[in-house]
Amino acid sequence: MKSGDRVVLANLCGEPHLMPSLLMDRAWELENVRLFHLRPFGKFKDKYLEPGMEKHVKCATVFAGGVPSIVQLIREGKAEFYPIPLSKIPWLFKEGPYRPDVFITTVSPPDRHGYCSLGVSVDYAWAALEASKTVIAEVNDNMPRTCGDSFVHLSQIDYLVEVSEPVYEIPQVSITKVEEKIGENVASLVEDEATIQIGYGGMSEAITSFLREKKDLGMHTEMVPEGTITLVEEGALTCEKKSIHKRKIVCTFNAGTRRLYDWLDENPIIEMKPVDYTNDSRIIAMNHKMTAINTALQVDLYGNIYSDMLGLDQYSGAGGQPDFVLGALLCPNGKSIIVLPSTAASGKVSRIVVHPTLSGNVKAPLIPTVTRFYADYVVTEWGIASLKDKTTSERAKALIEIAHPDFKDELWEQARKINLVA
Template sequence: MTVNANGAYKSKIKTIDEALKTIKSKDFIIAAMAGSEPIPLLEKLHKIKEYGVRGCELSNCLPMRDYEFIKNPHYSDTIFTAGWFYSPVMRKAHDFGNVSFAPQHLHSSFTKRLYARDNRRLVLLCTCASMDKHGYLSLSLGTTYERQAIDEGAYVIAVVNSKLPRTFGDTLVHISEIDVIVESDYKVPTLPEVPINDKDQKIGEFIAEMVEDGSTIQLGIGGIPNAVAKALKSKKHLGIHTEMFTDGMVDLIQCGAVDNSHKTIYRGQSIATFALGSQRLYDFIDDNPSVILKYGKWTNNPYIVGQNHKMVSINTSIEVDLFGQCASESIGSMQFSGTGGQTDTAVGAQNCSEGKSFIALYSTTKVKNEEGEKVTISKIVPMLKHGAAVSLSRNDVDYVVTEYGIVRLRGRTIKERVERLISIAHPDFRDELSFEAKKNRIW
């Protein structure tokens, strides 16, 4: 470590309270997402109200903790939260009116218009792995929008955590680009392993049958994506170009199914924009030049995605109607999660001449009726629930998969879509779906 870098680093160290006192009224604050969240800062962020700060807006994505500034409406005049992807705490806080969802595609989500329109100062709250001897720190688990905010002149408050993995790509940050440093070696957030059930396994096997050797894949997280990853272990020469780097991908690399040898972009390397999972995953990506984290605006750009060899996109949905519209982020008008990169990757895969895009979901789910009793309903429906957000339009859907099979909708008429979707619905609901299709002239 050079003397100048070492001196610059030490001169920027502050306590959490000192760091928070640098935030001003009407700042536009961006919090690093998911596992990259600066937890020590966010746990105390509500305290800026005591310092007289008012009128700030905070933009976040997939918050990992139950933060006071989000869940307590007492702080809404100090911090109003705009979320790109809801987690349970955001869903609860939405009812209080102090948070709101920001609809957007991930690849185009960060723009100067977010804050410049109000002449706000841009502030980034982020995390970094420890500085190296050359004066560079690493954004570690993600650079979806964090590096871009730094490029656009954000005032940067970074929590430096020696337990974070050091990663490569667009994650490098020089000490000269950071304004305030808070040191805190807290445990890095992890996700519990989601077990694979029988439905997941069937869906995973259906999709795996359609994935050719040499394909480039994009996967999410959860039971279905985990099952797909498991079913892909027998494949050869797969590549990874994904939004989120997961434990399932570590498994595919370590078993030899993924070697990235047939990719057209960054051959020999796995590409993602952020990583989230177990400690095993973090240990795998630490100082590993075969895993590259890139700007979200690049990784998720449909034009870039479509340049990959035999690109395969695999996403999930909450509900699909007989037109092929996918409601993947809301239950009726209630925001449940977020758009994320579903449209980015689904459209991107279809930009590839040999690409395929899959939307997977269970055929049914259980909900409470008006009497509070649990009943089974179909997730393939005549029409989406009132107020539901269409995450993937009927023009952009390709394959749809349930535990009852897989059908292709792209290029098909509404009549053909109705027949195909009903064929993979739960048998108990097929007659009802046919009746509703005729009744509403869905053909």
Template sequence: MRATSKLAGPVGRAAPELQPGIDVAYDGAGALMSRQRWRSTPPGDYLYLTGMDLKLDWTQRYAHKVCTAAEAIHTIQRGRRILIGSGAAEPTVLVDAMVVAGEHLADNEIVHLMTEGPAPYVRPGLEGRFRHTAFFIGENVRDAIHEGRADFMPVFLSDIPRLIVERRVRIDVALIQVSPPDAHGFVSLGVSVDIVRAAVDSAGLVLAEVNPRMPRTHGDSFLHVDRIAHLVPVDYALPERIPEPLDAIDEAIGKHVATLVPDGATLQTGIGRISHAVLAALRDRSDLGVHTEMLSDGVMDLVQRGVITGRAKTLLPQKIVTSFLLGSRELYAWAHDNPALEMRSSAFTNDPFTIARHDRMIALNSALAVDLTGQVASDTLSGKFFSGIGGQVDFIRGAARSRGGKPIIALRSTAKRGTVSRIRPALEEGAGVVTSRGDVRYVVTEHGIADLWGRNIRERALALVEIAHPDHRAALLDAAKQRRYVFPDQVVPRAVSPISEAHLARLRSGEALLLRPVRLSDEGALQDLLYHLSDESIYRRFLGFKRAHPHEEMQRLVNLDDELSMGIVACAREEDRETILAMARYDVDPKDNLGDFAVVVRDEAQRKGVGTALLRRLIEIAKARGVAGFKADVLMENKAMMSVFQRSGLQLVVTPEGTGVYHVVARFAPPGKP
């Protein structure tokens, strides 16, 4: 006897005649059927066909599967778990028919990721027929979950396909939307492969809308029509998610994140304005790659600009890998039959081990709140379930294990028109920790970047207070003091004016140097710098030998007054690490409006132009603030420091002091004069 293959009987029309050479036919219970019995099979019953029937042209089998949505829905039995296709691939005609024509259904469970279409099955009054379980909560089911008429399953997106395949989350029926078949009878899952791939491979009954507007995507997206029980022809536009206009806060976050993205990096991005802002800020990069769970218009834009090429990817080079698309009609048209696009199951895209195989993997995810220890809340808001775990932890962990990878959490610093800080002393009651404090590395707001990896709680709290909104920093620091996270005398970090923002400089050797304002969280690094100076360097800096640099001294050093003082550090950047090589600072004397200038440079970085770069940058800042010039006391034997002043181009007045010290006054030229 030849092997059997499961096919569906026709709905609402006569069964085809058995052809010569058919070995045997079985009914849905596995009982042997005669020719006569096959002809009288009730509509909707399953048939197992063998032999020559499988050699019939697939188009003939396809024609017998075509039916209306209501006819297809009538083949679903009570008490079955039904998966609905994700995102923009929701089969809305079948979904509507399931509610309108599904009076026979009872105790059916509906499961899916976020869907862009309507969710009529969660309407009040339908509880006896349908109960929804969300793997990720979308706006269309959020009220039902809050009101207890639907459920939420917290689960990593990478785990859902395995749960389905292993039948821990059994899928009986899959409602999907597909493209028209090709010449070989294969349809494409189009814009949504994610968990749908596992569902169509595991479900006992697959019902599909066939939409000519569904793009035919490549990758693990193909399905033969023989696997589908019933086909419902439709023709409607896929739902679109048009990027919202960016504001200044979005753009600032995007620029900060972009500083963490090197050429040749591989990106994971999500949905929303922050992801759009980051992609827009990467237009000057080269040879970026993409391995992500979700792809939007911003990626398409960078591909068309030649920024995303995938040539530097270490896994599937030159392929743009994703599990679902959500964006504009132009994005769907771009995806159609695009061989550069590789659609894969979430079991592949979200596997942390697969993600980690990409060098320089940059994972960008958003959050609703972050506490001062680094815990991230992403699926709850005001104590209520809001979204879901999704792929955040998958990509955070995968990027953390990538060579040169960077896991990033990005969020606006405030909510509710600035009245609520998203950086919080502690997460509110009922908030869910999606990403643990041990997993978090970079946290980014419009006010800067906090690098938490390898930091203790005191250092984390200070770094996060620094990137909180200035209006909330004092309250956050008070809360940190109450919890004994920071020193009792810790000062509040001040907002720094835009003219003091990070600046790139080039040394004489061509080496790049990052010049940025000193931060309160730099206290430990600056203390380390001072303790590693040679005795000679200590003497030149402090005009004497200084053996200790306690917290009180260091806090004064890093505490800035935006009008009367400024301090900047020079940092060498290697991969994702900053090493402070030097610091320069001035403090304005109100009597003469001159800034008392001092600089300290690590021994190994001296005589390379670092001090000169710092002085030039502080001159720019001081001039913009209306400072008249600088003054300093310099040891007569400190020829290197005197050379820095002489190369500055400033008008110098050098007065010898009786203690072997020069008193140097360097005035700025009046406005309008060179």
């Protein structure tokens, strides 16, 4: 790697262990290097904060992932943030402004035919691999061999570095009573034979736990929550009724515990695909009863959905939310479901607001991730609001009904003041 290079790291838990730190160790020898990744795991990320580092190695990203150092860099103008959904990252590398020189990834050891697996991170890997002049791969014996479009031949890799490190994990979190109630409410909207998309975290695991009685579910998603293992084992998720990729769980990356990685390893039900395929709204819409389930930080009474900012701070990124919301709405029998707890800050702040500028909360997200024109269902622990077929006033009333009782009177009062409701 040399001055002026644009470097790409494999995504999330596919992030290489050794090479990013070695790059940052010699950062002061380099100038004007750009380092692209999404949410980083390695300790290399802390070196970004050293004074003047952005002149040597500068972060570039589309997803901060709530990592404090990355959020700070963006706030201070010391990182490059591209406001695009995940589906557009391959475009960014192949046709857009970030044409990579070096791609650093993690792969499984090769099989007897010379093929390694990209493991838990296929997403933008093929675009980076094909666009980069140099490909470096850490060969990690702990990386699962996933099925689908995940196999890269040794001839496609310029340099191999042998490591034996645990694949990065995201630990399971305890499910709260609020998340459990939200999961129960969401499950009531998921029909038998639906194709579901669902993300990671306590909310996602709570939702999957209430889907065990469903019949012949399918899955077309970015990542597979750990609760999927139980749904497959108990026969709720079969993918038999899918309209495309029948009998396959289609995903693009994975993040979880070793239990998930062991389950993914050589599992023929898994079909890993590049992110510009999994997250293509047109492909998503082809799935039978496509049901996209995504979390948000805040929803206003107009139906605008806020998921990636706190105030004007770039807290995370759009991720695949816009891709799947649009895909579900393009599907003739699809549903887009936005889920969130009704409050934040230990119950001191309502996540249902008339508008963020009227909330009195300095951390209230000010820029929507998905605008009101694409709103469908919103779910809290207090109920379900169906918005797609409602007027602006009707939406406001439906959303107030699922707000926390402690804030309902204030929401009604503010909504009346601006003539949003009578």
